[in-house]
Amino acid sequence: MNAVTQNEAIATASTISQADANALKAGDVVGGGFYAGQIRQADGLYILVVAPKDGGEHDDAPWHTSTQRIDDARSFFDGRANTAAMVRAGVALAVWASGLNVNGFNDWYLPARDELEVVYRNLKPTTEENYVYRAGDNPSSVPAGYPYTADTPTQTPVVAFQSDGAEAFDDESWYWTSTQSESLSSYAWGQAFGLGSQNNNLKDNEFRARAVRRMKVQ
Known part of the structure; x- marks a missing residue:
């Protein structure tokens, strides 16, 4: 593959048209994984x-394993930037994700x-009622997310992502985000996939993690 063709392939893999993005449904195969929704970043x-x-x-x-503050890992919407900052600080979990x-x-x-x-919200594994105290408030998602009700969101219709499915998130586990607490250096945000609650948790807690990537809509 020559340099021009290689660059074109990289560009194609990192972008998607608005029409193609709008045609996707949660769980559809795309970009090396599964479509989960749309998120607004600083550049689009x-x-x-x-x-x-x-x-x-x-x-x-x-x-x-350290409680040190990582100042550049506090974005609520830009996990890529958070992860890069964590890698610079030697965080093993971030090194794992960025090395995939x-x-x-x-x-x-x-x-x-x-x-x-x-x-x-889009790939909820269970039929359980949602945790409704603040959970679901998301100004970065498109459309913007509003606090959950007990019944919304509902369980995903994608069988592979339902509880015990091949791609399902563990509904008995918390998952780490890359967002450090904005005020407490020894805490970072986690997401529970049983009831959908979000909370700051001590960094030395052992939670699961699932990697993501993103494709710019053009």
Whole structure:
């Protein structure tokens, strides 16, 4: 593959047309993983792609073994930037995510808080009622997310992502986001996939993690 062709392939893999993005449904295969929704970044609109569970999910591990503050890992919407900051600080979980090569893609990262909320909302594994205290408030998602009701969101219709499905998030586990607490250096945000609650948790807690990547809508 010559340089021009290679660059074109990279561009194609990292972008998607508005029409193609609008045609996607949660759980559709795209970009090396599965479509989870749309998220707005500082430079525009992106689709969010969840990595396959096989190769893209990490077993229980701490966010970090140190309580040091990582100032550039506090974005609620830009998990890519958070992950890069975590890698610079030597965070093993971030090194794992950024080092993935899954289905030919190597730009995976740990999702920010608002990114992982989109995943829960659109790929919820259970039929359980949602946690309704603040959960679901998401100004970064497109459309913007509003606080959950007990019955909304509902369980995903995508069988593979329903509880015990091949791609399902563990509904008895918390998942780390890449968003550090904005006020407490020893805490970072996690997302529960049983009831959808979000909370700051001590960094030395051992939670699961699932990598994502994104494609810019053009």
